[in-house]
Amino acid sequence: MADPYKTLGVARDANEADIKKAYRKLAKELHPDRNKDNPKASEKFSQVTNAYDLLNDKDKRARFDRGEIDGDGNPAAPFGFGGGGGGRPQPGGGFRSEGYESGGPDMSDIFEGLFGGAQRGGGGGFASGFGRRPQPKGENVAYRLQVPFVDAATLEPQRVTLSDGKTLDLKLPAGVESGTQMKLAGKGEQGPGGAGDAILTIDVQPHRFFTRDGDDVRIDLPISLAEAVLGGSIKAPTVEKPVMLTIPKGTTSGKTLRLKGKGFHKKTGGRGDQLVTLMIDIPADNKALADFVEGWAKSNTGNPRGAMGV
Structure with a gap:
């Protein structure tokens, strides 16, 4: 024995x-x-x-x-x-x-x-009544998966390479964010009772001009002085592809426009929006513009901060 x-x-x-x-x-x-x-x-x-x-x-x-x-x-x-x-x-x-x-x-x-x-x-x-215990499975294996911001917003499938060299295409879940964990059954270490699981933790990477706000996407979009004063249609980027955005006449910096359904996919269904904050870009050292504004200011004595008591 x-x-x-x-x-x-x-x-x-x-x-x-x-x-x-x-x-x-x-x-x-x-x-x-x-x-x-x-x-x-x-x-x-x-x-x-x-x-x-x-x-x-x-x-x-x-x-x-x-x-x-x-x-x-x-x-x-x-x-x-x-x-x-x-x-x-x-x-x-x-x-x-x-x-x-x-x-x-x-x-x-x-x-x-x-x-x-x-x-x-x-x-x-x-x-005797003594039963055999189930054979133990192999150990789970932990991975961290870096996902580009735009891929997370659009649920672009991600190709994952496991420790054994095998690759698979991973479908991201709606509502994915940094810290989201996904289990790949049977993709861990081998054991006498079968393989353990692979546990993936998602890291959504920052974007150079998009930011996340819950299920919404935010962006500060520069516009020219002429576009702000005269209004018109301009091209604006989204997480999928550029779209045409209408700028109202007399737009001021900080005005926010909403693009419906251009944000992250929600866990409960549907999508968030993209919030576009317009920022007027004033060129530096433009003499013609400076001369124009100087002449315009002489005939315009209004105080934009008057409502604040200053």
């Missing part, structure tokens, strides 16, 4: 971290996918996994250390009796299991008291 401590190569007082570390090392070396032409490795992998299952379970480990179960998790012989039902004494004081004969002693109470209950099996034997 295999000793799980020897199978994993750990001391009997090894802690959980030591046991896990030893198992992961051996599991990687002996995994069937890496040893397709070596059946002995596959057998050893199974032994290593069984040993880890037992030692990773605090209750089973304690029972094994007390001698109540063997290295396979099966009940050990109580009071020197062999497993199973009644039998005839054999040399060395053991019993040879033959099943229960008619009128023979019923040892079910002993088994129930020792092992927390037993189920009668076929042919008068007893099943």
Whole structure:
């Protein structure tokens, strides 16, 4: 009967971290996918996994250390009796299991008291009731995915390269933002119970002139003095493509116009807007403009700050 401590190569007082570390090392070396032409490795992998299952379970480990179960998790012989039902004494004081004969002693109470209950099996034997735990999956793998601002706003699919070199196209969710996490099932490390998951954390990259405001996109858009005074149609950028924007006559700096449905996709459906704040761009060192404004100012004595009391 295999000793799980020897199978994993750990001391009997090894802690959980030591046991896990030893198992992961051996599991990687002996995994069937890496040893397709070596059946002995596959057998050893199974032994290593069984040993880890037992030692990773605090209750089973304690029972094994007390001698109540063997290295396979099966009940050990109580009071020197062999497993199973009644039998005839054999040399060395053991019993040879033959099943229960008619009128023979019923040892079910002993088994129930020792092992927390037993189920009668076929042919008068007893099943221990110890079930195998599910095989542990491999570790999850964490990734950080940098997504361009415009791609996040338009939900442009992203190509992701995993640690094994494989690539896949990732569909971004509506409402994606920095800190959003996405799980790719089965794309983590391999384990005896299957692969773990890949956990992607999204980082939306800043843009050189767009900013985000909830589900809306903001932009400060420069316009010329002539466009502000006379009005007209100008081309404005959006996260998808430029659109024509109408500037009212006499527009002042700071006026904000709204482009419906040009923002981020919302979790609840639909899209936010793009908010365009107009900023009048005054050219420096333009003598003609300076002369014009100087003459214009002489005939215009109004105070734009008068309503503020200054």
